[in-house]
Amino acid sequence: MTITTGDRPPARPGAHRRHTSRWVAGVALVAGAALVALLASSPQQTATEVDTPLVGQAAPGITGPTLSGGSFDLSAWRGRWVVVNFFASWCPPCQQEQPELVAFAYAHRSPGDAALVGVVFDDAASTARGFMQSTGASWPAVVDAGGQIALDYGVRGPPETFIVSPEGIVVAHFDGPMTNAGLDYWLTRAKRGDV
Amino acid sequence: MSPVGRRGAWRRVSWVALAAVIGVALAVGASRGSPSPTVAQRVQAIDALVRCPSCEGISVADSSASTAVAIRDAVTARVRAGQSDAQIDAFLVSRYGPSILLRPPVHGATAWVWFVPPAALVVAAAGLTMELWRRRSRAPVAVSAEDRALVRRAQAERAALSGGGPEVVRAP
Numbered sequence: 001m002t003i004t005t006g007d008r009p010p011a012r013p014g015a016h017r018r019h020t021s022r023w024v025a026g027v028a029l030v031a032g033a034a035l036v037a038l039l040a041s042s043p044q045q046t047a048t049e050v051d052t053p054l055v056g057q058a059a060p061g062i063t064g065p066t067l068s069g070g071s072f073d074l075s076a077w078r079g080r081w082v083v084v085n086f087f088a089s090w091c092p093p094c095q096q097e098q099p100e101l102v103a104f105a106y107a108h109r110s111p112g113d114a115a116l117v118g119v120v121f122d123d124a125a126s127t128a129r130g131f132m133q134s135t136g137a138s139w140p141a142v143v144d145a146g147g148q149i150a151l152d153y154g155v156r157g158p159p160e161t162f163i164v165s166p167e168g169i170v171v172a173h174f175d176g177p178m179t180n181a182g183l184d185y186w187l188t189r190a191k192r193g194d195v
Numbered sequence: 196m197s198p199v200g201r202r203g204a205w206r207r208v209s210w211v212a213l214a215a216v217i218g219v220a221l222a223v224g225a226s227r228g229s230p231s232p233t234v235a236q237r238v239q240a241i242d243a244l245v246r247c248p249s250c251e252g253i254s255v256a257d258s259s260a261s262t263a264v265a266i267r268d269a270v271t272a273r274v275r276a277g278q279s280d281a282q283i284d285a286f287l288v289s290r291y292g293p294s295i296l297l298r299p300p301v302h303g304a305t306a307w308v309w310f311v312p313p314a315a316l317v318v319a320a321a322g323l324t325m326e327l328w329r330r331r332s333r334a335p336v337a338v339s340a341e342d343r344a345l346v347r348r349a350q351a352e353r354a355a356l357s358g359g360g361p362e363v364v365r366a367p
Contacts, residue, residue, distance in 0.1 A: 053289050122261035147265030154290035156248040156262065 047176035059164040060152035067129040067141045081114040082164040088123040089131035097177035098135045104180045121158040
């Protein structure tokens with residue numbers, strides 16, 4: 001005679017371990033996906049103000065040929081606020097900030113209170129020119145042959161931005177991609193003498 | 196003179212001779228000096244102590260980054276213009292800050308890095324010398340009759356325990 005109890009048959013050895021392994025794998029997969037999502041959605045880089053020896057000092061001269069074939073001399077811009085931006089076409093944060101700089105330049109064109117000048121950092125003139133044209137940038141960009149302008153400003157890597165007062169004094173130095181709003185904020189503070 | 200006294204005298208003479216040899220060697224080394232370095236040697240020496248601004252922990256001399264190349268060019272131009280090492284360092288610090296120098300400056304907050312180790316060495320040497328001198332000049336311990344009796348008693352007890360006779364105690 002066969003006795004049936006109606007209970008489930010006893011688990012085979014190893015089945016419990018396989019079950020646990022599946023759980024662990026599932027949790028690891030979810031955690032990995034969450035990490036990837038977190039990294040992908042992390043905010044973009046932003047500029048930080050850096051305290052360098054040049055702040056409060058006379059801005060080093062910027063002279064040289066521009067990407068558009070003209071020539072530039074910073075001293076000729078004395079009397080208005082100047083934003084000096086070191087950039088390169090190969091640098092992602094420069095690509096990130098470029099539309100913001102375009103907006104800033106556009107907003108300040110009519111008032112004429114502030115002007116933007118770019119300095120090409122370790123980039124071929126043709127590539128930098130293409131980058132400027134493709135983004136609609138119309139401000140002068142100076143070719144820094146030999147990197148001497150970057151050295152004079154103590155630039156470590158692009159993008160770095162300086163605000164120069166109408167008297168030719170460096171009032172602020174930023175490392176990282178600027179925004180239009182950020183530039184306006186700092187410019188307003190600089191005009192008030194808050195920096 | 197006793198053999199002990201003669202040994203001491205010889206030791207003093209050998210120390211004086213050693214000090215004289217070191218002094219003469221230092222004097223000769225300092226007076227001979229080294230031939231003035233060439234521009235390339237000076238540039239190389241300065242570049243080796245300047246941090247590449249766009250690199251991680253390597254000198255301008257060891258880097259091919261554009262910032263390092265620009266600094267090398269600037270250093271070369273300034274050496275050729277007759278500037279001193281201190282003037283060139285000051286220029287770089289005025290642009291990048293003190294962290295541009297791999298060698299901490301001798302003034303300001305980092306001065307202790309230069310002064311503490313030699314000062315600690317001098318203090319340690321002085322302390323050691325004083326301690327040795329004090330030990331040498333310490334008066335010999337006077338042994339009283341009571342001490343001798345105590346030692347004799349202890350030796351007698353020890354001999355009794357081990358079954359032998361009392362040991363002879365010599366006066367120090």
